[in-house]
Amino acid sequence: MRRHSFDLVDYQILQELQVDARKPAAEIARKLGLNERTVRNRIDRMVEAGAIRLTCIVDPNYFGYVITADIFLEVDLDREQAVIEALLAMPEVSYLAFGQGTQDLSIEVRFKNNEQLREFLRSGLPAIPGVHVKGYALVPRILRNIDEWMPPPEDFTAE
Amino acid sequence: MRRHSFDLVDYQILQELQVDARKPAAEIARKLGLNERTVRNRIDRMVEAGAIRLTCIVDPNYFGYVITADIFLEVDLDREQAVIEALLAMPEVSYLAFGQGTQDLSIEVRFKNNEQLREFLRSGLPAIPGVHVKGYALVPRILRNIDEWMPPPEDFTAE
DNA sequence: GCTGAAAATTATGCATT
């Protein structure tokens, strides 16, 4: 998958972009002592390589989605694709991953109150053919998510 | 928490920013038939309100972190704060949340190979005083994460 | 892959509605 290799200058640029994806390349260049064009070239290269994505993260809490839960599902194998599509179409689902077993799926869901979660567990999920709820757990608070993740600096060294 | 209320125009702007956080306001304005100034004002308002964050998502796979696992921990209560700080300082930890029990923490970790994961489970985690590994599960593939989440359009309606 | 300079585009500050 990896084609380019990035160095510590790229790493510093990344850190700036993580704080503010719209920070002007000229400003980053000044701060890091680089040429403006160099900064823009490196940003473009990282984006085009697929190493990073400059995007907009919406805060669920701000919009009232204060309840988070992890739900563990078992899915009939012949319905797997349809189930995944159904789950991805649901705005409540903020995370979806395959689980360890061949029939397992894990999801994380967001709701405005416990009643909506209860309804989802009792009616929303069972309404999808082939889905079986194995269990769930409330998530009182999330302290880090993928949007705050970054590889260690050791991964940014020219070959 | 919610102070402002956003409308469907904001929602459309969000969708543009989710594709490319650096998309010029002028371009978004042209596409949506809005004034440039209006687009910038609305972006600024959403960011300042804390409803959205414009950031840089790093792809773990690109950097060789092809192994993902969920690990369930139990933490001695008097060590909780120190444990959280230790975990947040680890670049392997891409997700950290409180679990349902008063002593439970869930983490998601990324590694370049199974050996590193094994080493982390055997040595890395036990080296943190007060941490007990309750179990773990490999995550074969993640299909959606918080960076792709967005509230439904119903949440964008003027009061 | 880095940098320079002019042209085009975009962002900012201020004022008006």
Next chain:
DNA sequence: AATGCATAATTTTCAGC
């Protein structure tokens, strides 16, 4: 809140190294 305008800053294009 939205917008027009003048000014400032940034990005882009095209080029050479």
